[in-house]
Every structure is written in C-alpha cells, then in structure tokens.
Amino acid sequence: MKSPRSLSSALIYSARGFSLLELLAVLALVAILTALVVPATRGMKGAQDLTGAAYAIQGALDLARTYAMANNTYTWIGFFEEDNAHPSQTPAQAGVGRVVICVIASRDGSCIYNKTTAQEDPPAVQSLPPARLVQIGKLIKIPGVHFFNATAQVIGKRQAGMIDAQNLVGLSSQPLLFSFQYPLSSTSEYTFGVRPVPSANGVPVANGVIQFSPRGEAISDAGPITFPSTTFEITLQTAHGNQPANTANAIALDINGLTGQTTMYRP
Numbered sequence: 001m002k003s004p005r006s007l008s009s010a011l012i013y014s015a016r017g018f019s020l021l022e023l024l025a026v027l028a029l030v031a032i033l034t035a036l037v038v039p040a041t042r043g044m045k046g047a048q049d050l051t052g053a054a055y056a057i058q059g060a061l062d063l064a065r066t067y068a069m070a071n072n073t074y075t076w077i078g079f080f081e082e083d084n085a086h087p088s089q090t091p092a093q094a095g096v097g098r099v100v101i102c103v104i105a106s107r108d109g110s111c112i113y114n115k116t117t118a119q120e121d122p123p124a125v126q127s128l129p130p131a132r133l134v135q136i137g138k139l140i141k142i143p144g145v146h147f148f149n150a151t152a153q154v155i156g157k158r159q160a161g162m163i164d165a166q167n168l169v170g171l172s173s174q175p176l177l178f179s180f181q182y183p184l185s186s187t188s189e190y191t192f193g194v195r196p197v198p199s200a201n202g203v204p205v206a207n208g209v210i211q212f213s214p215r216g217e218a219i220s221d222a223g224p225i226t227f228p229s230t231t232f233e234i235t236l237q238t239a240h241g242n243q244p245a246n247t248a249n250a251i252a253l254d255i256n257g258l259t260g261q262t263t264m265y266r267p
Contacts, residue, residue: 049144049238050144050145050236050237050238050249050250050251051251051266053099053142053144053145053236054236054251054253054264054266055264056140056142057099057101057142057234057236057253058253058262058264060077060101060103060137060140061077061210061253061255061262062262063103063136063137064076064077064103064136064210064212065212065216065218065260065261067103067105067136067212068105068212068213068214068216069212069214069215069216071105071109071214072109072214073105073106073108073109073214074105074106074109074110074111074112074211074212074213074214075103075104075105075106075136075211075212076103076104076105076128076178076180076192076209076210076211076212077101077102077103077104077209077210077212078101078102078103078104078180078182078190078192078193078208078209079099079100079101079147079169079170079192079206079207079208079209079234080092080094080099080100080101080102080190080191080192080206080207081094081095081096081097081098081099081100081146081147081170081205081206081207082094082095082097082098082100082205083095083096083097083098083200083242084096084097084098084143084144084239084241084242085097085241085242086242088100088141088189090187090188090189091188091189091190091191092189092190094194094198094199094200094205094207095200095205095242096146096200096201096203096205096239096242096243096244097143097144097145097146097239097240097241097242097243097244098141098142098143098144098145099141099142099145099146099147099206100139100140100141100142100190101139101140101141101142102135102139102140102180102182102190102192103135103136103137104128104133104134104135104136104180104184105133105134105136106132106133106134107132107133107134108132109214111213112128112129112132112133113126113128113178114126115225118177118223118224118225119224119225119226120224121223121224121226122175122223122224123175123176123177123223123224123225125175125176125177125178125179125193125195126177126178126179127178127179127180127181128178128179128180130180130181130184130185133180133184134184135182135183135184139182144238144239144240145236145237145238145239146203146205146236146237146238146239146244146245147168147169147170147171147205147206147234147235147236148171148204148235148236148237148244148247148250149165149168149171149204149235150235150237150247150250150252151163151164151165151168153235153247153250155235155250155251155252155265155266155267156252156265156266156267157265158252158254158265162231162254163231163232163233163252163254166222166229167220167222167229167231167232167233168232168233168234168235169206169208169210169220169221169232169233169234169255170197170206170207170208170221170234171197171204171206171208172197172208172220172221172222173195173196173197174222174223175195175222175223175224176193176194176195176221176222176223177193177209177211177219177221177222177223177224177225178193178209178211178221179191179192179193179194179209179221180192180193180209191207192207192208192209193207193208193209193221194207200242203244206234208220208221209221210232210255212260213260216259216260216261217257217258217259217260218232218255218256218257218259218260219257220232220255220257228257229257230256230257230258231254231255231256231257232254232255232257233252233253233254233255234252234253234255235250235251235252235253236250236251236252236253237249237250248267249267250266250267251264251265251266252264252265252266253265
C-alpha cells in the first residue's frame with residue numbers, strides 16, 4: 001500500500017499537463033492533417049455541387065419534354081451563361097460561371113414559327129412571339145457552372161469523339177433557329193438564342209435553345225430544322241467566380257433528338 005506522500009506525489013505528477021514542446025508538436029500535426037484534408041474536402045464539395053447542377057438541368061429538360069407531351073404543344077428551353085462574379089443585371093451580361101434556364105411553351109399548341117424559313121440552309125433566326133408563349137415554372141439560376149466543349153474528352157462511359165462540335169447546345173457555330181426573351185411581357189433581361197456565340201475574356205459562353213415537340217422529339221437551335229441532330233450535348237464543369245475550373249471534373253448531358261430523353265455521363 002502506497003503512503004499518503006507517494007499518492008500525493010502521483011496526483012501532482014498526473015495533473016502536471018503537457019509541456020510546451022508537446023503542445024507545439026500536437027499543433028504541428030493538426031496543421032499538417034488540415035492541409036491534407038481541406039483540399040480533398042473542397043474537391044468533394046465541388047463534385048457534389050456539379051452533380052447537383054447536372055441533375056437540376058436534367059430536371060429542366062425533363063420538365064420541358066413532359067409538358068410538351070402532356071399538353072400536346074411545343075416547348076422551348078433556353079440556356080444563358082452570365083458573369084458569376086457580379087449580380088444579374090438588365091440586360092444580362094454574358095460571362096462565365098452562372099447558368100440561367102427558362103422554359104416556355106406555345107399557348108395554342110402550334111409551333112408558332114415559319115417552318116419553311118426553318119428549313120432553309122442556312123435558316124434565318126426566328127424570334128418566338130411573346131404574346132403566343134407562356135412561361136413554365138420559374139427562371140432557374142445555377143451558380144458555379146460553366147458549359148464547355150468536351151468533344152475530345154472521355155467522360156464516364158461517353159467516349160471521346162461521340163459528339164460533334166456542331167451538336168453542342170449553345171456553343172455550336174451553326175446558324176440559329178430560334179430565340180426568345182425573358183421576361184415575356186416586359187423589358188428584356190435575357191435573350192436566349194444568340195449568334196455568334198458570346199465570349200468573355202476569350203472563353204466561349206453558352207447561349208442556346210432546345211425545342212421539344214408534342215411527340216417528345218428534341219431539336220437544338222443549330223439549323224436547319226430538316227437535319228436535326230440525332231444526339232446533342234451539354235457539358236458542365238465547375239467555375240470559381242467567373243473563371244472555369246479544371247476540365248477533368250466534367251459531366252455530360254446527351255439529349256436524344258428522336259426521343260428527347262437525356263442521358264447523364266460522369267466520371
């Protein structure tokens with residue numbers, strides 16, 4: 001049995017705590033672990049944000065297609081990329097980093113544009129008349145996203161070269177078919193469907209329109225309408241402010257022209 005003196009000495013020693021050197025060693029270890037973990041966490045967050053953006057865009061495409069088929073009418077979905085380093089303004093400033101989406105439909109079920117003109121090669125752009133349109137849902141804004149050309153890049157099971165540059169939604173240099181403005185009944189803030197493709201600091205930024213028919217077929221804004229693309233594509237990457245990030249983290253949304261259905265490809 002220990003004496004009272006021995007017990008007292010043991011208690012004093014156990015309560016002594018850490019030395020300064022020991023504390024500095026622990027802090028250094030914590031700093032090293034933080035430096036290793038934080039970049040990985042940021043990368044995970046960026047991937048999750050990009051996946052969420054891809055699902056939001058796919059949802060908007062499905063909404064446009066479903067509405068067209070359910071209501072036996074034509075719908076159009078517009079994409080506009082604006083400068084994410086600044087708040088939205090009127091008229092909107094094309095730039096990198098924030099994708100704006102608007103879905104509209106024909107009020108009377110007709111296509112409301114001149115099909116003969118749309119079949120010309122090259123076709124003349126046709127501005128869809130606001131009085132004959134109705135907006136479906138609210139305007140969608142997705143920050144931290146940039147549309148880019150990934151035709152030469154493998155993305156998941158989508159091999160390089162499967163998509164031609166002329167079939168990139170909003171980035172194709174093909175002649176334009178449709179355009180429309182938002183809002184429909186007042187001063188225009190966004191114009192969906194613009195050629196030539198806008199650019200910001202030398203980086204092309206998306207601006208395009210997709211049409212869905214009452215049968216669910218899809219046509220991109222690259223004409224003429226007599227030669228619709230079998231498959232066309234939207235490819236996303238993350239953006240920091242108004243600068244595109246690494247293209248290694250990319251997601252492709254391929255729209256089948258015959259069925260209007262969207263397939264997502266991701267790493």
